Every structure is written in C-alpha cells, then in structure tokens.
Amino acid sequence: MTSSTSRADRPTWVVLGRTDVGQVAAALLDADGAELSQLTMAASGFAVWVRGLEAEHAPRWVWNDAPAWYADLLAAGVRIARCHDLRLCHAILRASALVTDAAAIRAAPAWDAAPHVAAEESVPALFEWEGDAVAQRLGPPAGFEEAVAEFARQRAAISSSTDPGRLRLLTAAESAGALIAEEMRAAGLPWDAATHDRILTEMLGERPAAGGPPSKLASAADRVRAALGDPAAGLDSQPKLLRALHRAGVMVESTSRWELAEQRHPVIEPLLEYKKLSRLQSANGWTWLAEWVQDGRFRPVYVPGGVVTGRWASSGGGALQLPRQLRDAVRADAGWRLIVADVAQLEPRVLAAMAGDTALADAARGRDLYAGIVDSGAVATRQEAKIAILGAMYGATTGESGRLVPRLRRIYPRAMALVDDAARVGEDGGLVSTWLGRTSPGPSEGWSNVQSRATEADASGAEETRARRWARDRGRFTRNFVVQGTAAEWALAWMADLRTRLAAMPPVEPADAAALSGPAFARHPHLAFFLHDEVIVHAPEAHAEAAAQAVQDAAATAARLLFGDFPIDFPLDVRIARSARKD
DNA sequence: TCCCGTGGCGCG
DNA sequence: AAAGCGCGCCACGGGA
CATH class of the missing domain: 1.10.150 (DNA polymerase; domain 1)
Known part of the structure; x- marks a missing residue:
C-alpha cells in the first residue's frame, strides 16, 4: 500500500474505484468533499484495509455499485456502516425535480446502468481480479477517476438543489437499502425444507418417485376431465382449457379464477382446486425448493430501486411473492427467534x-x-x-x-x-x-x-x-x-435505522454459533426479509425482545425523519415467533 | 431452437 | 369478486 499524500484525518467520504493496473484506489475526502489524501493498494489487501478504517472512522464508502463491492467484503467478514451508491443515486438525481441543474449528471450516461446482476461463477471475485474480468464483475463504471468525477457531480447536484436536506436523506436511505439488500442475501431467510416438503406433500399429495404429477394434483385433474366429459382435455393451456369449457357448456370469456367462480357447473370446484395446486407446484414446488433453498437458507436477489416508485424489485426466486401458505417454512434457527413486523395501512x-x-x-x-x-x-x-x-x-x-x-x-x-x-x-x-x-x-x-x-x-x-x-x-x-414512492421512502428509513440498532446489539458467542454457516454479522440480530411494509428479523432468543423494541423504535425514527412533528402514527404488528406463519 | 407476448396468479 | 396502482414468474403458443 502506498500513500500519495499525508495520512488522512478522519475522512467523511472514501471514494473507491479500480485503476488500470487492477488495484483499488481510494480518495479520502472531508465533509466538504475536499481531498485529504489518496492511495492505492493491492486488491488482496483491500478488505483488511476497509475493516481497519471502518473501525476507526466509519466513513461513508462511495462506490459505483454496492453489490459489486459489498458481497465480496461480506464474504471476507467485513461489514460497513454506511455507503453512497453512485449508480442508485445517479438514477434518483438525474430525474429529480428538486435538482435545478441536472445537465452535468445527465451528460454522464455511462451511469445509467441496469441494476447489477450477480456475477457468473466464472468471473473472479473482487479481490482476485485481473484485467478485464474486473469490468464484468463491477458492471457500471468501476474506474477510480470516473467514480471521483461522478461523486463530485452528485454532490453539486444535491447542494444546489431546491432541497438538499431531502435529497441527502433520500440518497442516504437508498444507499442504506443497497447495503441491507446485500446483507439479507448473505444472511438468507432461514427456511426449513422439511416443513416446506410437508406442506407440499399435504397439499399436492405424495410425489411419485418416477416423476409425473403428485397424487392430489393428478386426482384433481382427473375430476376436472370427468366433469368435462373429456378425458383428453388440456388443462395447462389457456386456449385449450377455454375450448374444453365451451364444449362442456361453460361459456366463460377467460379462465381466470374470479370468472370461473361465478359459474355453476360441476367442473368449477375441481378446476379451481387444480389451478391452485398447479400454481403451488410450478411456482414453489419441489423444484423451487431444490433450486433456491440451500443449507437452510432462502437467498433471494433483491433489487433496490428496481421499481420506478423506489420500491424494491427482486430477481429470481420470486422473493416478493412468497405465498402465505409457505410462511410456516420460514423457521428460526434453534435458539433463535423471528421478529415479524408489518406496518398497518402504511x-x-x-x-x-x-x-x-x-x-x-x-x-x-x-x-x-x-x-x-x-x-x-x-x-x-x-x-x-x-x-x-x-x-x-x-x-x-x-x-x-x-x-x-x-x-x-x-x-x-x-x-x-x-x-x-x-x-x-x-x-x-x-x-x-x-x-x-x-x-x-x-x-x-x-x-x-x-x-x-x-x-x-x-x-x-x-x-x-x-x-x-x-x-x-x-x-x-x-x-x-x-404515495407508493413515499411509502417506500418511509420503509427505507425504517430499515436503515433498524439495521443500525440491530448491529449494535451483542453477537452470540462464536461457540454458540458453531452451527451457523452465515457471515459474521449474522451472529447479531439481523434483518432477514423485507417486503414493502414488512420486515423479518432473525435474532438470538435472548435478544428477541430487544430486537422487537428496536423495530418499534426505528418506526418512530422513520416517522420523525420524514415528517418531523406532524402527528401521524405508524403502528406496527409485531410478533416474536419461531415461524413466520400468519394466522 | 430461441425469443417474446399473453393469460393467469402470487405478493404489497 | 374486481375495481384502481406497482411488481415477478410460470406455462403456453406463435413467429423468427
């Protein structure tokens, strides 16, 4: 590691990027954005350096794209408190009506990048990078000079905007969301495959060893075909099913559940049953379980800012569509509890x-x-x-x-x-x-x-x-x-504050965590799931009550951050339980 | 063979 | 029941 200037004095910001020679460069800036020092280091020493600076100063790490950097930091056992995600903040600032002069931001279209996609297995990890592989790994502009320039543009856009305070809050909250998404992916949602399998077997019937449909699904299909008087009726193709219904005298215009439910015909009951079971089988059946649940964890890919309103989207696994039927499979580890909290009428x-x-x-x-x-x-x-x-x-x-x-x-x-x-x-x-x-x-x-x-x-x-x-x-x-967008902002502020509170709680002793395979931060109470107005926290039993209180306190903080003294309640439904089942 | 639009349905 | 917003995923089927 070499330092080009004198030692830094408590940097507020640390802008990161790679250099042409495949090293990490960092600019340490004070609160006004003035450079205190600049240094470069071998990628192999990066995580250790971040850990050290984080312990001293907890600066706000400025990088092009949180998933590209933070996944590898977490894998190396390094958790950070704060970041500024240039890609996410660029998307906000280039369009914000509060930004009075967006010309400079909009003149940097390289930052209009699609959400980061998880790197292929073949792409080397961040700290093993060499040459062009880095570009694949990092996605949008990963170069140091580009990051420094974009950060300067963003700071200027915010400070010259009509309301710098709001945009600072929004960009901070958005960036905190980027950290949370990576941490939740790393920690995973505790998932009991045996419970999931039991639910599937109860609903769909035994799964034939030789493949083919499970027994109750097959029997529902048989009952549908019998009621239609058509042993060959195709049930999985909408046009075929519609024609078969018409031949049987059920004159619907679509095969949607609500229209079918209005009809009176012996085929309706078994057909609705078949559709329900078929949906469960194809969306969250045994194939899904094998693909998405590993080592007792469901690891969805969250996409912060993936919806134009600012809501998160998800990619793969259908993380935002987990059917209520399966919530009983969300199970705390032994000695741990889930804190399941949602906001009433957010x-x-x-x-x-x-x-x-x-x-x-x-x-x-x-x-x-x-x-x-x-x-x-x-x-x-x-x-x-x-x-x-x-x-x-x-x-x-x-x-x-x-x-x-x-x-x-x-x-x-x-x-x-x-x-x-x-x-x-x-x-x-x-x-x-x-x-x-x-x-x-x-x-x-x-x-x-x-x-x-x-x-x-x-x-x-x-x-x-x-x-x-x-x-x-x-x-x-x-x-x-x-409304949807402001609700998403409230939820981000809620989670960001909650994350800080949870991280400050004591971790379980490593000896007690021997069975835990997750990252180091997951020995603390930690966020495990988020869905628009709901969070699930995974916490050691001893800290479950404190974690539940933290969820409440964070909601009060979020309300104050966004709406000051305006007298509005955000009451939560909070439950401490072993499973996330809703009754 | 792959890609894309559509219908349907899961979530908030 | 949907209606009225925002999503992602599956299966299918038609076109390139």
Missing part, C-alpha cells in the same frame, strides 16, 4: 402526513385507520373504508370503490387534493415527485404522440378516445406514484 398514513391532512391523521391515530374513517362518518363499514381508500390511491372510477371515493373527498379534502393533483399532472404529461424528491419518469414518446395527434383538427373520434384513455392511465400511475 400508504394512507403516508398520504395523510404528506398532505398535512390532520383529519385523516386523526382517523389514523391508533391501530386501525379504517375504523377511524368509519368513526369520522365518511362511510358506514370498515370494508367500505378500505375499498374507498384503495380507490382513492389507485384512481378507481367505477364500481363500489369509485362510488365511495367522493365521500372521502368531502371529509379529507387535503389528502384527496394531493392525489387528485398528482393524477391531473400525470394526465397532462407532467412530472410528480415523492416526499423526498424521487421524480416520476416522463411520458413516453408514444404517449405524447397520441396526445398531440388527438388535438389536431382532423383527429378521429377513436384517436380522441384513445388519447383520453392513455391520459387517464397515466394519471392513475402518477396518482399512485407519490
């Missing part, structure tokens, strides 16, 4: 706070926001309140939901004005932003063409109708964007 609470709607915030006080709405007299029943609120946030215009929404408009004018305004802006082709400044994408070229065409004198009625429909579609998107 989105309407976020809406109340964003809009400063004290009437809706009053209704939200306490456990059940929908009960509060009933108490306000807006609607008669809890079910109506739920339908009305969902309709308000999603833009329902028809049916019961569309009928109930106007009642909310009278009782909660500020909250409704916020979503109605967002919809109007979207219909006009404009941009909307979340509370912290994540801005929606603009309309597509095709959308704009359709709109301008419809305004021309010789536009046909069909063209005008289509333009109106597309405008309404976009209005529903922007209406929901502000």
